[in-house]
Amino acid sequence: MERKIINTSNSPAPIGPYNQAVLKGNTVFISGQIALEPKSMELNNASIKDETHQVMLNLKNILKEVNMDFNNVLKSSIFLSDMSLFNEVNEIYGSYLESGNEPARETIAVKALPMSVNVEISMIAAI
Numbered sequence: 464m465e466r467k468i469i470n471t472s473n474s475p476a477p478i479g480p481y482n483q484a485v486l487k488g489n490t491v492f493i494s495g496q497i498a499l500e501p502k503s504m505e506l507n508n509a510s511i512k513d514e515t516h517q518v519m520l521n522l523k524n525i526l527k528e529v530n531m532d533f534n535n536v537l538k539s540s541i542f543l544s545d546m547s548l549f550n551e552v553n554e555i556y557g558s559y560l561e562s563g564n565e566p567a568r569e570t571i572a573v574k575a576l577p578m579s580v581n582v583e584i585s586m587i588a589a590i
Contacts, residue, residue: 464487464488465487466485466486466487467485467486467487468482468484468485468486469482469483469484469485469486469491469525469528469529470482470483470484471483471524471525471527471528472501473501473524473525473527473528474496474501474521474522474524474525474528475496475497475499475500475501475504475521476501476504477494478499478577478578479577481494482494483525484525484528484529486529489589489590490587490588490589491525491526491529491531491586491587491588491589492585492587493522493525493526493585493586493587493588494585495540495542495583495584495585496518496521496522496525496583496584496585497518497521497576497577497578497580497582497583498513498514498515498517498518498521498580498582499517499521499578500517501521501524506578506580508580508581511548511551511552511581511582512551512555514580514581514582515551515552515555515556515582516555518582518583518584519555519556519559519584522584522586523559526586526588529588530590531588531590533559533560533561534561534564535588535589535590536560536566536586536587536588537566537567537587537588537589538566538567538568538586538587539556539566539567539568539584539585539586539587540568540569540571540584540585540586541556541568541569541570541571541582541583541584542570542571542572542573542576542582542583542584543570543571543572543573543581543582544572544573544575544576544579544580544581544582545572545581546570546572548581548582549570552570552582553570556584566586
């Protein structure tokens with residue numbers, strides 16, 4: 464199976480030695496997304512809600528690039544700067560998903576995230 468690198472200008476460019484996503488067969492592995500706005504590469508982090516919406520929009524645009532959407536997501540990993548943010552992030556995250564078709568997931572509190580953001584989410588999706 465061919466391995467294809469996925470990058471779209473509708474999501475922020477990588478800030479390190481990685482790609483936005485890698486497609487192998489019918490499965491896409493999406494790198495952790497933070498609340499960078501794709502055009503300006505500035506953080507949209509006025510609130511945890513703004514931050515989470517931007518992360519989900521970045522993920523949505525990468526999925527769209529490979530003709531998928533959140534219904535194709537099999538697994539999500541959510542990284543938080545503080546577990547006290549769980550409820551707000553969970554509410555926004557869940558609003559992008561179809562009830563009853565949510566993916567498997569873990570949520571982990573970490574000491575720090577890139578660019579001092581509060582939330583980072585990665586996904587695995589398949590057709």
